Amino acid sequence: xxxxxxxxxxxxxxxxxxxxxxxxxxxxxxxxxxxxxxxxxxxxxxxxxxxxxxxxxxxxxxxxxxxxxxxxxxxxxxxxxxxxxxxxxxxxxxxxxxxxxxxxxxxxxxxxxxxxxxxxxxxxxxxxxxxxxxxxxxxxxxxxxxxxxxxxxxxxxxxxxxxxxxxxxxxxxxxxxxxxxxxxxxxxxxxxxxxxxxxxxxxxxxxxxxxxxxxxxxx
Amino acid sequence: xxxxxxxxxxxxxxxxxxxxxxxxxxxxxxxxxxxxxxxxxxxxxxxxxxxxxxxxxxxxxxxxxxxxxxxxxxxxxxxxxxxxxxxxxxxxxxxxxxxxxxxxxxxxxxxxxxxxxxxxxxxxxxxxxxxxxxxxxxxxxxxxxxxxxxxxxxxxxxxxxxxxxxxxxxxxxxxxxxxxxxxxxxxxxxxxxxxxxxxxxxxxxxxxxxxxxxxxxxxxxxxxxxxxxxxxxxxxxxxxxxxxxxxxxxxxxxxxxxxxxxxxxxxxxx
Numbered sequence: 001x002x003x004x005x006x007x008x009x010x011x012x013x014x015x016x017x018x019x020x021x022x023x024x025x026x027x028x029x030x031x032x033x034x035x036x037x038x039x040x041x042x043x044x045x046x047x048x049x050x051x052x053x054x055x056x057x058x059x060x061x062x063x064x065x066x067x068x069x070x071x072x073x074x075x076x077x078x079x080x081x082x083x084x085x086x087x088x089x090x091x092x093x094x095x096x097x098x099x100x101x102x103x104x105x106x107x108x109x110x111x112x113x114x115x116x117x118x119x120x121x122x123x124x125x126x127x128x129x130x131x132x133x134x135x136x137x138x139x140x141x142x143x144x145x146x147x148x149x150x151x152x153x154x155x156x157x158x159x160x161x162x163x164x165x166x167x168x169x170x171x172x173x174x175x176x177x178x179x180x181x182x183x184x185x186x187x188x189x190x191x192x193x194x195x196x197x198x199x200x201x202x203x204x205x206x207x208x209x210x211x212x213x214x215x216x217x218x219x
Numbered sequence: 220x221x222x223x224x225x226x227x228x229x230x231x232x233x234x235x236x237x238x239x240x241x242x243x244x245x246x247x248x249x250x251x252x253x254x255x256x257x258x259x260x261x262x263x264x265x266x267x268x269x270x271x272x273x274x275x276x277x278x279x280x281x282x283x284x285x286x287x288x289x290x291x292x293x294x295x296x297x298x299x300x301x302x303x304x305x306x307x308x309x310x311x312x313x314x315x316x317x318x319x320x321x322x323x324x325x326x327x328x329x330x331x332x333x334x335x336x337x338x339x340x341x342x343x344x345x346x347x348x349x350x351x352x353x354x355x356x357x358x359x360x361x362x363x364x365x366x367x368x369x370x371x372x373x374x375x376x377x378x379x380x381x382x383x384x385x386x387x388x389x390x391x392x393x394x395x396x397x398x399x400x401x402x403x404x405x406x407x408x409x410x411x412x413x414x415x416x417x418x419x420x421x422x423x424x425x426x427x428x429x430x431x432x433x434x435x436x437x438x439x440x441x442x443x444x445x446x447x448x449x450x451x452x453x454x455x456x457x458x459x460x461x462x463x464x465x466x467x468x469x470x471x472x473x474x475x476x477x478x479x480x481x482x483x484x485x486x487x488x489x
Binding site for chain 2: 120123127130131139142216218
């Protein structure tokens with residue numbers, strides 16, 4: 001415990017950094033994933049904008065990038081991060097790379113959840129003369145909102161997990177804190193403190209997600 | 220001039236497997252539906268009824284042939300024109316297909332929002348329609364809180380929102396019990412008599428045709444094998460095959476001694 005107390009300010013700072021990295025990655029990656037997922041859903045056969053070549057390209061793109069272990073992706077995409085954000089290290093670089101990696105993962109979750117919407121509902125909207133983009137924005141997303149919220153909750157937890165390797169490219173957060181001040185300095189209590197904070201964050205996120213999904217699903 | 224007129228219409232689907240045969244859901248079909256008719260289309264499942272009805276509002280595109288709705292050629296319409304066409308053609312479905320994310324009022328309002336109706340008019344129109352279908356007290360409820368019959372009545376209100384001239388009913392009562400079926404059919408009758416809406420009813424149930432329709436076409440294998448006034452078609456069936464589908468009506472039509480319709484139906488099936 002004595003090891004931990006002087007480090008508490010650093011722990012809070014690390015917690016804040018984790019929330020910052022995860023929050024921004026959720027916004028950028030979440031938006032990118034939503035667009036990509038809508039692309040996958042709407043271009044498949046018998047969908048709103050059925051387009052085999054486009055679907056094929058998107059599908060392969062997601063399949064190529066999604067399974068790369070994040071720590072390797074982080075290293076491999078560093079030149080791209082540097083090109084886009086101006087820096088290959090630190091929190092900014094990791095937010096970029098994390099958003100990119102998350103977008104591919106989120107796209108599958110979005111696609112799966114949109115597929116739960118009954119095709120008949122889409123047909124009903126077409127039958128009243130709604131345009132395809134109107135259907136996508138005013139019907140498809142609201143109809144799948146409950147499962148989508150749960151999907152995004154799942155992703156936030158995954159982002160907390162992935163953000164823990166930020167230290168490899170000079171980023172901060174709880175992962176860096178736990179390794180740097182706990183593991184490397186033989187202070188397991190410090191490591192456990194970081195674990196505890198992560199558990200609390202994940203619990204809060206999950207409770208919030210469940211609550212919002214319940215509201216959307218009305219059950 | 221008929222309100223809906225189909226000439227030599229074919230709808231084919233590519234084979235589902237490599238080397239399979241092309242499926243003709245509708246083949247060389249001719250059909251005229253006059254304004255004010257309640258036109259029943261009956262047939263076995265797979266006869267092409269659902270495809271046929273979707274050709275009228277172009278949810279499916281015809282492979283060949285001509286489809287005139289109110290004098291306009293549907294098969295040549297672009298996306299924007301099709302959207303305008305569909306505002307004038309309501310549709311109801313077997314599984315109701317209500318929007319679960321919207322309230323009853325929200326469901327009925329949706330077509331009006333699509334039609335860019337002013338907000339104040341939407342509220343009035345929604346109230347009027349829910350009153351017509353007898354669900355004024357359910358406006359704020361969500362679809363899952365309704366019974367099947369109530370859901371279909373919401374479906375009808377939604378389909379009528381933009382005051383269409385045509386209503387397409389695709390097996391609208393097939394998921395309902397007999398009593399609820401009767402209620403919905405009565406409501407559809409009122410839609411026809413009070414608003415003068417031309418209704419095209421797709422069904423496999425004889426009772427529906429008998430209660431509701433004024434004219435009927437019998438479909439089999441993507442073609443219309445017989446059409447005319449309801450009584451004529453079912454009292455003197457020309458083909459043995461569809462006389463089998465008349466069989467359930469024997470419970471409804473009193474059999475007459477020298478009528479061949481039920482006898483041949485039963486023999487035909489055995």
